[in-house]
Amino acid sequence: MVFRGAGSDTVALQDASLDIRPGEFISLIGPSGCGKTTLLRLMADLITPTSGELLIGGKTPAQARQAREYGYVFQAPALMEWRTVLNNVLLPLDVMDTPKETRRARAQAMLELVGLEGFADRYPWQLSGGMQQRVSIARALAFDPPLLLMDEPFGALDEITREKLNGELLRLWQETRKTVVFVTHGITEAVFLSTRVVVMTSRPGKIEGVVDIDLPHPRSQETRESPRFFELATRVRELLRKGHGFDVEE
Numbered sequence: 306m307v308f309r310g311a312g313s314d315t316v317a318l319q320d321a322s323l324d325i326r327p328g329e330f331i332s333l334i335g336p337s338g339c340g341k342t343t344l345l346r347l348m349a350d351l352i353t354p355t356s357g358e359l360l361i362g363g364k365t366p367a368q369a370r371q372a373r374e375y376g377y378v379f380q381a382p383a384l385m386e387w388r389t390v391l392n393n394v395l396l397p398l399d400v401m402d403t404p405k406e407t408r409r410a411r412a413q414a415m416l417e418l419v420g421l422e423g424f425a426d427r428y429p430w431q432l433s434g435g436m437q438q439r440v441s442i443a444r445a446l447a448f449d450p451p452l453l454l455m456d457e458p459f460g461a462l463d464e465i466t467r468e469k470l471n472g473e474l475l476r477l478w479q480e481t482r483k484t485v486v487f488v489t490h491g492i493t494e495a496v497f498l499s500t501r502v503v504v505m506t507s508r509p510g511k512i513e514g515v516v517d518i519d520l521p522h523p524r525s526q527e528t529r530e531s532p533r534f535f536e537l538a539t540r541v542r543e544l545l546r547k548g549h550g551f552d553v554e555e
């Protein structure tokens with residue numbers, strides 16, 4: 306993926322080759338500017354690759370977008386302040402050709418899934434940052450897409466809230482069996498959540514290595530404290546160092 310500039314071009318991704326199996330939880334980790342968001346945006350058909358090929362379940366990203374095959378969760382919750390929580394989750398469903406009551410039931414079910422069933426009539430500004438991000442996850446799941454693309458969804462939250470939401474996301478993933486592609490700067494977050502961690506390097510952005518996370522499920526606080534967790538986190542850290550990635554959190 307090359308971004309053409311006035312004076313010079315930026316090679317955002319080069320020789321980035323990756324196969325993701327259905328039902329996997331993949332984390333993309335790497336230093337700032339290594340192309341994590343770019344890779345996610347390519348999958349979402351928000352940008353078009355300048356060369357190479359990308360398929361989502363056999364479809365082109367444009368076909369996958371039209372078929373509503375993925376939900377996208379942004380770094381900031383991006384909710385509409387003047388709409389209630391329920392109406393925010395309903396937003397993508399409003400374009401659907403189904404009865405209003407069916408849509409409402411679907412949105413309610415998604416709110417339940419993220420633990421916000423009692424907050425349907427509140428407004429986003431009445432919720433904490435973590436709750437707002439859970440609303441945006443419910444909204445991304447509204448169409449029941451098989452794929453969930455998440456760009457540092459918990460990056461702006463405190464460590465304890467983030468750990469709590471990590472646990473909830475993992476439960477949700479186990480219940481729904483979605484494929485998740487998750488961008489993060491956090492080594493422990495990536496290891497805790499993933500089936501595989503993809504370590505990227507910058508200039509030009511490429512894949513330095515992939516670490517299989519063989520920690521058993523369900524995962525808990527004990528998982529984070531296990532020797533195997535420590536070994537896997539160390540492996541990810543070594544790969545990041547190899548790619549000169551010092552811009553990482555512990």
Ligand SMILES: Nc1ncnc2c1ncn2[C@@H]1O[C@H](COP(=O)(O)OP(=O)(O)OP(=O)(O)O)[C@@H](O)[C@H]1O
Pocket residue numbers: 308309315316317335336337338339340341342343344510
């Ligand atoms: N629309 C664009 N136009 C020009 N350059 C871009 C554009 N989007 C991204 N880039 C460049 O591509 C490279 C990769 O950016 P990207 O946002 O994917 O990195 P990232 O790994 O997600 O970074 P961060 O961790 O800081 O979010 C960077 O050098 C960035 O400046």
